[in-house]
Amino acid sequence: MRSISAMKRLKSGADFDVLSPLESDVLGVLWPDREFRVREIYGLLRKERKVALTSIAVILDRLFEKGVVDRKIESARGGLRYMYFPKKDRKQFEKSVVEEIVNKLIGKFGDVAVSYFNERFVKGKAK
Amino acid sequence: MCTECTIAFFLSPVKAGIVVFSLAIAIAALVMLRKLKAATTKQKLSLLYVHVFAFVFPFFFYAFFRGCQSYFRTCSQANAIATMLGLTAFISMIIAAAVAPLVFVKRQAGRGTALKGSYWNRFVAKHAEALSIRQPRIFVLNTASPVAFSFSFLSSRIFLSAGLFDILSKREIEAILLHELAHIKSSASVMRLSGHVARLLSPFARLANFLGGNSVADEEDAADSFAVETQGSARHLELAKKKIIGFSREKLELRR
Numbered sequence: 241m242r243s244i245s246a247m248k249r250l251k252s253g254a255d256f257d258v259l260s261p262l263e264s265d266v267l268g269v270l271w272p273d274r275e276f277r278v279r280e281i282y283g284l285l286r287k288e289r290k291v292a293l294t295s296i297a298v299i300l301d302r303l304f305e306k307g308v309v310d311r312k313i314e315s316a317r318g319g320l321r322y323m324y325f326p327k328k329d330r331k332q333f334e335k336s337v338v339e340e341i342v343n344k345l346i347g348k349f350g351d352v353a354v355s356y357f358n359e360r361f362v363k364g365k366a367k
Numbered sequence: 368m369c370t371e372c373t374i375a376f377f378l379s380p381v382k383a384g385i386v387v388f389s390l391a392i393a394i395a396a397l398v399m400l401r402k403l404k405a406a407t408t409k410q411k412l413s414l415l416y417v418h419v420f421a422f423v424f425p426f427f428f429y430a431f432f433r434g435c436q437s438y439f440r441t442c443s444q445a446n447a448i449a450t451m452l453g454l455t456a457f458i459s460m461i462i463a464a465a466v467a468p469l470v471f472v473k474r475q476a477g478r479g480t481a482l483k484g485s486y487w488n489r490f491v492a493k494h495a496e497a498l499s500i501r502q503p504r505i506f507v508l509n510t511a512s513p514v515a516f517s518f519s520f521l522s523s524r525i526f527l528s529a530g531l532f533d534i535l536s537k538r539e540i541e542a543i544l545l546h547e548l549a550h551i552k553s554s555a556s557v558m559r560l561s562g563h564v565a566r567l568l569s570p571f572a573r574l575a576n577f578l579g580g581n582s583v584a585d586e587e588d589a590a591d592s593f594a595v596e597t598q599g600s601a602r603h604l605e606l607a608k609k610k611i612i613g614f615s616r617e618k619l620e621l622r623r
Contacts, residue, residue, distance in 0.1 A: 302621055313507075319507060
């Protein structure tokens with residue numbers, strides 16, 4: 241029963257901290273190493289999809305909390321605003337996602353997952 | 368007689384020990400208050416309350432025992448102790464509520480960056496002069512959440528977050544600044560913050576209402592009215608509030 245419910249959660253993606261469509265779009269703007277303010281990213285994305293400025297601000301803050309992007313404060317418009325830039329490039333990010341998924345699979349299925357990966361690597365090498 | 372009673376008080380190992388122990392707690396709480404940089408506002412305010420309570424308690428303890436040597440012989444000791452502790456807690460609450468805003472503002476100012484010579488400083492200076500109040504200093508907080516608040520005690524300060532500058536337009540930020548200037552003019556921020564402090568220290572929530580909980584809505588309405596009248600339109604303030612609320616709501620939904 242534990243394995244069946246775990247499988248359902250895996251299929252639904254509930255266990256994986258992957259990107260939402262808007263997060264992917266925002267990172268697509270920033271990768272590989274560009275810096276933008278919230279309004280600039282909003283200006284670029286609203287040409288392609290319906291999106292609110294506050295949504296972009298929230299997503300960037302969330303990506304910052306996840307450690308995917310970083311930010312610095314700079315003077316602008318007489319005040320101080322954030323300039324966001326990617327902390328990890330696309331490959332590093334994808335690697336971290338894969339690591340997380342693999343670790344979760346091993347955590348959930350233990351030896352079964354490890355055996356599978358071993359077989360897969362052996363078959364892969366044999367080919 | 369007074370001197371003899373005082374000497375007798377401190378010659379008692381138990382009484383002297385209680386006084387020393389209480390003062391030691393007061394000092395420890397103060398040291399922790401200064402050293403724990405990562406503590407939350409609630410934790411810092413709790414430490415402040417502990418410090419004030421532990422500092423004030425010896426005085427009440429001394430007063431009760433010094434003046435009530437016969438009192439304890441004739442009445443219930445439990446009642447006397449309860450009264451002493453209750454009075455100490457009450458007085459400590461008032462002192463903490465008065466001091467805590469200063470602690471809170473100093474902490475926020477320490478985390479923020481002072482704005483100088485900017486358009487916003489000139490905007491605030493112009494309207495502060497019109498309101499006949501001293502020009503408040505402006506601090507920008509390093510947080511993406513769009514927040515704005517003000518404080519006026521000894522020196523006025525307005526705090527805005529970097530996140531606010533990210534999502535609001537120029538006119539919307541002006542509306543927020545006018546709103547905060549109105550709060551400074553009414554000098555309500557000290558009592559509001561004291562009320563907030565009292566509410567955080569929840570056993571005294573009813574006292575918090577006395578300190579300003581019920582008048583918060585009126586204060587907000589008056590500050591809104593000032594901003595709307597000055598700008599000649601409610602549009603900018605309404606849009607600013609909508610964006611600020613929208614940000615909080617979306618962030619909460621993402622966390623679920």
